[in-house]
Amino acid sequence: MKNRKMSIRISDGDLETIHAKAVEANMSVTDYITTCCLGKKIVLIDGLDQVIHQQKAIGRNLNQLTIIANMGRVKAVYLQELTEQYKQVSLLISEILKRKRWDDGAG
Numbered sequence: 188m189k190n191r192k193m194s195i196r197i198s199d200g201d202l203e204t205i206h207a208k209a210v211e212a213n214m215s216v217t218d219y220i221t222t223c224c225l226g227k228k229i230v231l232i233d234g235l236d237q238v239i240h241q242q243k244a245i246g247r248n249l250n251q252l253t254i255i256a257n258m259g260r261v262k263a264v265y266l267q268e269l270t271e272q273y274k275q276v277s278l279l280i281s282e283i284l285k286r287k288r289w290d291d292g293a294g
Contacts, residue, residue, distance in 0.1 A: 189217070232283065242273075242280060249273055
């Protein structure tokens with residue numbers, strides 16, 4: 188809970204730099220400064236949102252393919268291997284997200 192206020196004197200250039208870095212990290216200036224001062228890492232993962240979006244789309248397609256294969260409408264070759272590879276990629280994405288949360292101090 189943030190219940191205290193702190194004032195500092197800072198140059199215009201430094202303030203602009205801090206503000207820009209907070210925006211880049213998708214954090215408030217307060218959260219950015221607090222995280223930096225407490226020695227926590229700020230991890231930026233460009234493009235992860237798009238990767239997750241595509242991974243979900245692939246999962247939906249895989250699910251639909253599995254349903255069609257189980258109905259006997261299509262014979263799927265290597266469906267188990269494809270499912271296992273999808274699972275591995277999903278686990279890697281989950282691990283990246285866990286590390287990011289730990290580094291952000293949220294986990």
